Amino acid sequence: MANITAALVKELRNATSAPMGDCKKALVESDGDITLATEWLQKRSSAKVAKKAGRTAAEGLVATYVHHDGRTAVIAEVNSETDFVAKNAEFSGFVRDLCMHIAALSPTYVSQDEVPADIVAKQREIAEHQVREMGKPEHLVPRIAEGKLKAWFSDNCLLDQPYVKDDKGRSVAVVLTELAAKIGEKMVIRRFVRYELGEGIAKKEDNFVDEVAKMAAN
Structure with a gap:
C-alpha cells in the first residue's frame, strides 16, 4: 500500500479543489496514483449530483455583468434547490464569474x-x-x-466551453458539477442573455473607393 503523505494530499487538493478528506480517501482508494485519484473524485462528484437529479431547483440567483467599455452586457440565471444556497458566497461568486465567461466567450446555447x-x-x-x-x-x-x-459544440454551448476562471482547462459543466457536489445541492444553469452594442443593427458601410472617386470629381 502506498504511503499517502500530506504533500500528496495537498497536490491532489490543488489539482481538483476537492475537500482534503475526499482527497485522502481518493488516494487511499487509488493506491497513491494521482491520475486514478482524480478520476475517483470526478466519479464521486458525478454520483452525488446524479442522486439529486430528480429534485427541483427553483431558487437561485440572477446575476448581471457589464463590461468596462459598456459595449457588452450579460444576464444569467443559475438555479439551486434552496434560498440558503443562493446566498452562499461561493455559489454567488460562480454565477457572477459565469456572466463574465459568457461575455468573453459568447456562447449561443446553454447545452447541446x-x-x-x-x-x-x-x-x-x-x-x-x-x-x-x-x-x-x-x-x-x-x-x-x-x-x-x-x-x-465546445465553441457554441456554454456547458461544453472551457471555464475561463479555471486554470486546469475544465469545462463549465465539470466545474458546475463539482460545485454542486461540494455544496450538496442540485444546480442548473437555466438561461442567459448576452447583449452587444449595435448587434443586429444594419450599419451603413461607406465604400472607400467610391468616396475617393467623388472627391476627385469635385
Whole structure:
C-alpha cells in the first residue's frame, strides 16, 4: 500500500479543489496514483449530483455583468434547490464569474440539448465536407467529422466551453458539477442573455473607393 503523505494530499487538493478528506480517501482508494485519484473524485462528484437529479431547483440567483467599455452586457440565471444556497458566497461568486465567461466567450446555447436538430445536421454535413476536402479516406470521414462537431459544440454551448476562471482547462459543466457536489445541492444553469452594442443593427458601410472617386470629381 502506498504511503499517502500530506504533500500528496495537498497536490491532489490543488489539482481538483476537492475537500482534503475526499482527497485522502481518493488516494487511499487509488493506491497513491494521482491520475486514478482524480478520476475517483470526478466519479464521486458525478454520483452525488446524479442522486439529486430528480429534485427541483427553483431558487437561485440572477446575476448581471457589464463590461468596462459598456459595449457588452450579460444576464444569467443559475438555479439551486434552496434560498440558503443562493446566498452562499461561493455559489454567488460562480454565477457572477459565469456572466463574465459568457461575455468573453459568447456562447449561443446553454447545452447541446438546446441546439435544434437541423442545425446539428447542418454542422455535421459541413464537417464531413471539410474532411473530404482534406482528402481523408471515406471510412474515416464520420469519425473525424464527429470530432469537428464536438469542437463546434465546445465553441457554441456554454456547458461544453472551457471555464475561463479555471486554470486546469475544465469545462463549465465539470466545474458546475463539482460545485454542486461540494455544496450538496442540485444546480442548473437555466438561461442567459448576452447583449452587444449595435448587434443586429444594419450599419451603413461607406465604400472607400467610391468616396475617393467623388472627391476627385469635385
